[in-house]
Amino acid sequence: MLSAMIRLHWKSSRAWVLAAIAAVVALPIVSVALAWPHDSADVASFLARLDAWSLFYPAVAGVLGAVMAGLTWRSDRRGDFVYALTLPIERWRYVWYRFLSGAMLIASVAAALWLAALLTVATTPRAAFLHAYPTALAAKFGLATLAVFSASFALVALPGRVRQVGARAILALIALQALVFLLGWQGNWLVPVLEALTDRFGPLGILGGRWMLIDV
Amino acid sequence: MSDAIRFDHVAYRTRGFAIEGLSLAVPTGSIYGFLGPNGAGKTTSIRLMLGLLPVGAGAITVLGRKVPAELPVALAATGYVPERPHLHPFLTVAESIDLHAAFHVRFDRRWAGELIREFRLAPDRPLARLSKGEMGKLLILQALCQQPELLVLDEPTDGLDPVVRRDVLSAVVDYVAERQATVFISSHLVHELERLCDWVGVMDQGRLVTEMPMEHFKNGIKRLRLRGPTERLAEAPFAVLSRSAKEPESAVWVVDRWEARMTEWIDARGVAIDRVEDLDLEEGFVERLRARREVARA
Known part of the structure; x- marks a missing residue:
């Protein structure tokens, strides 16, 4: 059943998965090639340029995780979940297979990044005090994508009405925050919420921090 | 004779529509025609029996299993053809069959291959590009090849041309003759059911108007x-x-x-x-419905 679900997920999202694979294969190769110093002593500027490129890793992870979650339920939703709900398996098991199949495809993208990072590191001569982190980078990318995928998966799976109410509540809070800001009143709740989400120990904290393939 | 499907005083309420105290029994091995005008509650009743909607009150059993508590077991032996296509449109015919087979342990792939040829379906054609008739055939094919004890067909031939309709219905009839399966078929095409069914139930405005063997239904009126x-x-x-x-x-x-x-x-x-x-079945159906509505109005 799981392999059938992986095939189903692949069929619905292969364009995105292939695009993500292309992006994560290109990222380490291109970033190191473009950041590589002509003057071998200019390590600081090399790291600074590489750091600038590293923003793309969490961006790709975030987009891929959210898109994969959206595509997971899209065709089920289009059929009012009738096919899924009339399959002879427990509903929690169907949701679990859906999640696992998405996670497998994300793992394939992370594996592509790992191979590309290994290749880049292997073909790049570097100073002894510089270290390469291809495995850590790929693992972090995989986990970050999985974190976004999990959160989005749960949100997208909510009933339409609940999602509407939630979206309206969030928009109302943002609008209220903007009003408070414009009127010069005290009160700031959006920044603490965002900080809590992306804090080191927050659910999306893994998107922060350093994403360096080569570092000291 | 045991009942393949049983509703006991089932109630379901949603905005603007309610099913109240619905009790019906579909004998095992019968071909049960579920008649009613559009909006009578036929599809809602089917969705209740398949656990797609929550039962407000009462009890439903399908193949002796309680719904929703034992739903996966009941669904393993139930083939369902819904009113509207519900398959993943980006799959091809062959991929859709493969997906269905993965979830149904008794799925007969050899027979699926035969039916693909018989129904003249192109295995590599995406479902999004199937005509209504082709989609109807594919839905029936998938439901039959899982070799169910119970087939639940919700308006299976609605909008199909006469040739496709005949193909679909004859596949169902052949299956029933061979496997002694139970068929629960909902339709507002009364003539179609007259030739096919040996039991009939009539729904109107969320209530069961009558339920009896087809012979009594036709001869009694x-x-x-x-x-x-x-x-x-x-x-x-x-x-x-x-x-x-x-x-x-x-x-x-x-x-x-x-x-x-x-x-x-x-x-x-x-x-x-x-x-x-x-009176033929359609006339009998219309007269019974009219009488019931007059009583309800009075």
């Missing part, structure tokens, strides 16, 4: 052409569904629960029966 003082026929042993009088001393009655010996009862009251006419 007659059109009587009467001559004489029909007012003497009060307290008749049959149910009068409708009365019309074109001229004095001459009337046309449509009656239910008719038996041949009742002619004597009418004769004894000085009323002559010019003719006793049979």
Whole structure:
């Protein structure tokens, strides 16, 4: 059943998965090639340029995780979940297979990044005090994508009405925050919420921090 | 005879529509026609029995299993063809069959191959590009090849051309003849069910109007052409569904629960029966529905 679900997920999202694979294969190769110093002593500027490129890793992870979650339920939703709900398996098991199949495809993208990072590191001569982190980078990318995928998966799976109410509540809070800001009143709740989400120990904290393939 | 499907005092309520105290029993091995006008509650009843909607009150069993508690077991032996296509549109015919087979342990792939040829389906064609008839055939193919004990068909031939309709229905009939499966078929195409079904249930406005063997349904309802003082026929042993009088001393009655010996009862009251006419299923269905609505209005 799981392999059938992986095939189903692949069929619905292969364009995105292939695009993500292309992006994560290109990222380490291109970033190191473009950041590589002509003057071998200019390590600081090399790291600074590489750091600038590293923003793309969490961006790709975030987009891929959210898109994969959206595509997971899209065709089920289009059929009012009738096919899924009339399959002879427990509903929690169907949701679990859906999640696992998405996670497998994300793992394939992370594996592509790992191979590309290994290749880049292997073909790049570097100073002894510089270290390469291809495995850590790929693992972090995989986990970050999985974190976004999990959160989005749960949100997208909510009933339409609940999602509407939630979206309206969030928009109302943002609008209220903007009003408070414009009127010069005290009160700031959006920044603490965002900080809590992306804090080191927050659910999306893994998107922060350093994403360096080569570092000291 | 046990029941393949059983509703006991089932209630379901949603905005603007309610099913109240629905009790019905589909005998195992029967082909049960579920009739009713659009909006009568046929699809809602099917969705309740398949656990797609939560039951408000009462109990439902499918193949002896309680719904929703034992739903996966019941669904493993139930083939379902919904009113609207529900398959993943980006899959091809072959991929959709593979996906279905992965979830149904008794799925017969060899037979699926035969039916693909018989139905003239292109295995590599995406479902999004199938015509309505092709999609109808694929849905039936998938439901049949899982070799179910119970087939639930919700308007399976609605909108299909006569050739496709015949293909689909004959595949169902062949399957039932071979496997002694139960078929629950909902439709508003009454003529179609007349040839197919041996039991019939009629829904209207969320309630079951009647449920009986097809033979009783058709034979019990007659059109009587009467001559004489029909007012003497009060307290008749049959149910009068409708009365019309074109001229004095001459009337046309449509009656239910008719038996041949009742002619004597009418004769004894000085009323002559010019003719006793049979009604087909559609006429019987319409008359019963009309009578029920008049009673409800009254």
